[in-house]
Amino acid sequence: MTSPQPAESRTQGRSGQTATLAEIAREAGVSAPTVSKVLNGRADVAPATRSRVEGLLRAHGYRRRRAEASRSPLIDLVFHELESAWAMEVIRGVENVARDAGLSVVLSESAGRLTPGRTWADQVAARRPHGVILVLSGLDESGRALLTSRSIPFVVMDPAGDPGTDVPSIGATNWQGGLAATRHLVELGHTRIGAITGPSRMMCSRARVDGYRAALETAGLPVDPQLIMTGDFHHEAGYRQGLALLRREDRPTAVFAGNDLQALGLYEAARELGLRIPEDLSVVGFDDLPIARWVGPPLTTVRQPLTEMAEAAARLVLDLGKSAEAPAATRVELATSLVVRSSTAAPAGR
Secondary structure (H helix, E strand, O other), rough: OOOOOOHEEEEOOOOOOOHHHHHHHHOOOOOOOHHHHHHHHOOOOOOHHHHHHHHHHHHOOOHHHHHHHHOOOOOEEEEEOOOHHHHHHHHHHHHHHHHHHHEEEEEEEEEOOOOOHHHHHHHHHHHHOOEEEEOOOOHHHHHHHHHHHHOEEEEEEOOOOOOOOOEEEEEEEEHHHHHHHHHHHHHHOOOEEEEEEEOOOOOOHHHHHHHHHHOOOOOOOOOHHEEEOOOOOHHHHHHHHHHHHHOOOOOOOOOOOOHHHHHHHHHHHHHHHOOOOOOOOOEEEOOOOOOOHHHOOOOOEEEOOOHHHHHHHHHHHHHHHHOOOOOOOOEEEEOOOEOOOOOOOOOOOO
């Protein structure tokens, strides 16, 4: 009696026929060791050959068995940008869970791209971590197929776009946060309320400004497009767009800055123009980074539970690695909440 072939040497095609890796090698016109190199994420395979082999593996429904997939004691954490206090809160959350699980965290950055490049995917496949967490980012079809074929689970935290119902993701109630921030300003008596948004390509940014619009419309106030400035979630954008708003003759008396870093840039613009916060200008941020409590005056902001979101993402990706079953909930949203401090007050003269 011949012994059964190892799990990694056979695939199940769409027709229900079993295909061995040797047969896939013949179909691809390569050797069986080349197919093995592709499966193991080796770099010494020509891109065209790798693409051809992976296409055949996907067509045959190949998926490495989890129990037999050797894993490194790592969690891969990838940011589209890694340069702010916001990222530190996320790293802290993932580290909390990884430490308890006896794992280390590998950090990488996609240099501003919302999907990491193929080189990154190959490196992850070669490392075979316990899981991958992508922050404000996502995966293209080839990247997803590569990780799936190697049974490397992945979770997207605060996805840039709609990740789809089949991609596990962790987010926050951004729309509700934008609504709460703007409603707070309306209730103080402000009627000209500006906004500095984040990039329109990011889902969280669009949700926050939609909440801002909803609060104005609910209060019967006009949404003035000239009071909505597009930023990029960095301090410099808050400063630059803040100057543009505050130099207007009909300047706003309050601004929802979209995130805390832009709020700090707005603080700088207000100081440069001789405006006092909150006497002349009320400011609300978003995130509740530690620095929000330390600036003068302390910043009113929407708390986004970044550390808790990161912990939830890490727990989810580890849970996915323990079972072949799909998660019960593929999209989890944690609640935001308004934190009122000293940067907001009723408009002058009220």
